[in-house]
Amino acid sequence: MNKQEKKLAIVTGAARGIGLATAFLFNENGYKVAVVDNDKKEIDNLSLENNDIKKFCYDISNNDHLEEMYKNILNWHSRIDVLVNNAGVADFGNIEETNFKRWNEVMKTNLNGVFLCSQKAIAHLKKTKGNIINIASISGLRASTLRVAYGTSKAAVIQLTKQQAAELGEYGIRVNCIAPGPVKTKLAMAVHTEDIIEAYHDAIPLNRYGTEQEIANGIYFLASEKASYITGQILAVDGGFEATGVGLPSLRK
Numbered sequence: 001m002n003k004q005e006k007k008l009a010i011v012t013g014a015a016r017g018i019g020l021a022t023a024f025l026f027n028e029n030g031y032k033v034a035v036v037d038n039d040k041k042e043i044d045n046l047s048l049e050n051n052d053i054k055k056f057c058y059d060i061s062n063n064d065h066l067e068e069m070y071k072n073i074l075n076w077h078s079r080i081d082v083l084v085n086n087a088g089v090a091d092f093g094n095i096e097e098t099n100f101k102r103w104n105e106v107m108k109t110n111l112n113g114v115f116l117c118s119q120k121a122i123a124h125l126k127k128t129k130g131n132i133i134n135i136a137s138i139s140g141l142r143a144s145t146l147r148v149a150y151g152t153s154k155a156a157v158i159q160l161t162k163q164q165a166a167e168l169g170e171y172g173i174r175v176n177c178i179a180p181g182p183v184k185t186k187l188a189m190a191v192h193t194e195d196i197i198e199a200y201h202d203a204i205p206l207n208r209y210g211t212e213q214e215i216a217n218g219i220y221f222l223a224s225e226k227a228s229y230i231t232g233q234i235l236a237v238d239g240g241f242e243a244t245g246v247g248l249p250s251l252r253k
Helices: 017-028 040-045 063-076 100-128 148-171 186-191 194-203 212-223 248-252
Strands: 008-012 032-037 053-057 082-085 131-135 174-180 234-237
Touching: 008 017, 008 100, 017 032, 017 053, 017 082, 017 212, 032 040, 032 063, 040 053, 053 063, 063 100, 082 100, 082 212, 100 131, 100 148, 131 148, 131 212, 148 174, 174 212, 212 234
Parallel strands: 008 032, 008 082, 032 053, 082 131, 131 174, 174 234
Antiparallel strands: none
């Protein structure tokens, strides 16, 4: 392997939001970036003006898709240095209304997809002593209403991260996890009412939502050499949300 060859980062769920911000950040820092997403409309509409960043439309929860995806990415560039498992789905509903089909749809992408995508990258990451960044959620660290499937899937991703770090460390592969708090995405702003926004602001010490770029910064840090002795860790990029527990809103009155 040519050590002067550009490093490659794969970012899943990258046609929009946190994934896209992350893909651009890696690219700005000299990486070739494979932008992966299964939303054909979104990825077709995504305009990329740089030859070092390329779109791949695949469903990371589908094992057959992954075989073809890795083959095509490696035909484009012959190494893998970073895998960012960002692709995920959300289905919010109470426990009694979350049937097994809805539960499985969440687990298929949020957990199975992370497992399968990582597993197929290991042989390549061994060669580069690369690393994996899994994207969980604050919902995987603290329980909340209407998140029985989503929160459980993200808690499982956190444990999977630790398992991966424990087993892959001997190969020089680091594995870490980002747990974003509330983020000001287009989707969040479209569905969050003023009451929800105010409640989040009251519960977050920094008194605001995070930005897509702030989450991307955390991801890039963990993937960088500045984090060379960090593995098996969960970094909550959440404005202090997970740390505060209960009581903060009343203290602010």
